Amino acid sequence: xxxxxxxxYLKIIYHLAEKTNNVQTNAIAExxxxxxxxxxxxxKKLAEKDLVDYVKxxxxxxxxxxxxxxVDIVRKHRLWEVFLVDKLNFKWDEVHDVxxxxxxxxxxxxxxxxxxxxxxxxxxxxxxxxxxxxxRFAKTQFIKLTELKIGDGGTITGVSQHSSAFLKHLEKLGxxxxxxIEVSDVxxxxxxxxxxxxxxxxxxxxxxxxxxxxxxxxxx
Amino acid sequence: xxxxxxxxYLKIIYHLAEKTNNVQTNAIAExxxxxxxxxxxxxKKLAEKDLVDYVKxxxxxxxxxxxxxxVDIVRKHRLWEVFLVDKLNFKWDEVHDVxxxxxxxxxxxxxxxxxxxxxxxxxxxxxxxxxxxxxRFAKTQFIKLTELKIGDGGTITGVSQHSSAFLKHLEKLGxxxxxxIEVSDVxxxxxxxxxxxxxxxxxxxxxxxxxxxxxxxxxx
DNA sequence: AAAAATTTTTAGATTTACCTAAAAATAAAT
DNA sequence: ATTTATTTTTAGGTAAATCTAAAAATTTTT
Numbered sequence: 001x002x003x004x005x006x007x008x009y010l011k012i013i014y015h016l017a018e019k020t021n022n023v024q025t026n027a028i029a030e031x032x033x034x035x036x037x038x039x040x041x042x043x044k045k046l047a048e049k050d051l052v053d054y055v056k057x058x059x060x061x062x063x064x065x066x067x068x069x070x071v072d073i074v075r076k077h078r079l080w081e082v083f084l085v086d087k088l089n090f091k092w093d094e095v096h097d098v099x100x101x102x103x104x105x106x107x108x109x110x111x112x113x114x115x116x117x118x119x120x121x122x123x124x125x126x127x128x129x130x131x132x133x134x135x136r137f138a139k140t141q142f143i144k145l146t147e148l149k150i151g152d153g154g155t156i157t158g159v160s161q162h163s164s165a166f167l168k169h170l171e172k173l174g175x176x177x178x179x180x181i182e183v184s185d186v187x188x189x190x191x192x193x194x195x196x197x198x199x200x201x202x203x204x205x206x207x208x209x210x211x212x213x214x215x216x217x218x219x220x
Numbered sequence: 221x222x223x224x225x226x227x228x229y230l231k232i233i234y235h236l237a238e239k240t241n242n243v244q245t246n247a248i249a250e251x252x253x254x255x256x257x258x259x260x261x262x263x264k265k266l267a268e269k270d271l272v273d274y275v276k277x278x279x280x281x282x283x284x285x286x287x288x289x290x291v292d293i294v295r296k297h298r299l300w301e302v303f304l305v306d307k308l309n310f311k312w313d314e315v316h317d318v319x320x321x322x323x324x325x326x327x328x329x330x331x332x333x334x335x336x337x338x339x340x341x342x343x344x345x346x347x348x349x350x351x352x353x354x355x356r357f358a359k360t361q362f363i364k365l366t367e368l369k370i371g372d373g374g375t376i377t378g379v380s381q382h383s384s385a386f387l388k389h390l391e392k393l394g395x396x397x398x399x400x401i402e403v404s405d406v407x408x409x410x411x412x413x414x415x416x417x418x419x420x421x422x423x424x425x426x427x428x429x430x431x432x433x434x435x436x437x438x439x440x
Numbered sequence: 441a442a443a444a445a446t447t448t449t450t451a452g453a454t455t456t457a458c459c460t461a462a463a464a465a466t467a468a469a470t
Numbered sequence: 471a472t473t474t475a476t477t478t479t480t481a482g483g484t485a486a487a488t489c490t491a492a493a494a495a496t497t498t499t500t
Contacts, residue, residue, distance in 0.1 A: 244477080244478090245477070245478055245479085246476090246477060246478080256477075256478065256479085257478085257479075257480085259478090260478065260479055260480085261479095276478080276479075277477080277478055277479080279478095
């Protein structure tokens with residue numbers, strides 16, 4: 001049986017490993033809101049259980065077993081987020097903390113049934129893909145809004161920032177998942193992007209644009 | 221913030237207090253699957269936090285604060301059970317363990333919304349009443365099947381035993397919530413009860429009958 | 441390549457919830 | 471009313487996950 005805490009470590013390591021190959025102690029400590037010394041302790045424990053490969057001073061990588069456990073938690077987290085938004089009418093900026101708790105409920109049966117109840121969703125309310133019960137992800141083809149050229153268009157299909165502040169901001173601008181957009185201009189001065197959404201012309205900072213993910217249907 | 225463990229103690233004490241006024245250390249230990257010595261430790265902690273009144277060697281009673289906390293957990297447990305049965309198609313004998321975990325998810329908002337999503341149910345899949353968000357229970361008027369006389373009838377509205385074995389047995393006999401029954405005979409020899417359900421005559425042991433709760437509509 | 445800065449680990453403590461074994465209090469039986 | 475049995479508590483310890491402070495390794499800078 002895996003403890004709540006172990007599961008959190010695995011999940012955090014999994015997400016950090018999406019950016020860098022070897023995940024550093026300090027990075028984990030920051031994410032998990034704890035001290036590096038505590039992380040070292042836990043890493044040793046996880047290594048003992050064959051969930052991570054660990055070389056002193058070199059950081060960790062998940063083993064196959066560790067990765068499977070992590071993906072399973074990610075799956076649960078995202079399915080619960082879909083439940084909260086689709087069924088309980090939570091906003092996309094309100095679901096993270098609750099899902100953080102729900103993801104640790106351990107019943108395989110529960111998750112299978114929840115998945116079915118939700119209609120086997122392929123992505124969560126932020127556009128992140130939901131792995132199937134074997135841990136397989138559907139292929140996704142996102143590009144950052146900042147990578148579009150003037151005249152290019154596409155559909156908002158994800159965000160790479162989950163802070164409540166960011167999501168509320170997008171909501172206010174009408175930039176929600178599924179919306180069609182087209183880049184009409186890019187400002188030289190600050191790199192801010194002018195886009196066309198639902199008939200309106202709006203300007204968003206480069207910082208915001210960077211975290212909006214677009215699928216282009218290959219038309220550009 | 222109340223710990224997972226503290227919540228479990230409160231819940232157990234609450235349920236034990238339904239039978240006896242002063243709840244004994246050993247009784248708690250048995251329910252919570254731990255040793256009496258550990259219970260004494262935890263009781264002291266709960267008394268410190270004003271959740272129970274504790275007199276050495278005399279057992280505990282919940283304070284008003286403790287009772288509120290306990291009722292809140294009972295509410296969550298029962299609402300999650302309704303969710304599992306009504307929405308995820310769990311059987312009534314399969315929900316207990318999962319609800320045991322879900323009841324500790326701590327978000328007031330979540331439970332309010334879940335309650336609404338489920339249509340503000342008044343009772344759980346075993347017929348146990350669900351307190352409202354203020355902790356108030358609807359009045360229920362159950363009697364044990366064994367208290368009915370020959371010729372008396374009523375509706376099955378609850379069970380006072382939640383073991384999987386018992387519930388599966390009832391299921392097989394067709395004795396589920398909402399079913400109309402009538403007592404046609406009581407065997408002198410072993411006290412077993414003959415009843416009429418959906419047109420059929422069946423015989424159930426006194427032990428089983430004792431745990432079936434009937435509402436009689438006051439017609440007897 | 442030595443010095444400085446950063447990162448990571450070790451060592452030793454703390455807290456929570458549990459344990460065993462023995463002592464103390466209460467309840468039951470003779 | 472003693473003795474016996476049961477229940478409860480105390481005392482001292484363990485394991486998990488954390489912490490602080492200091493030491494060791496690695497990386498960066500000069």
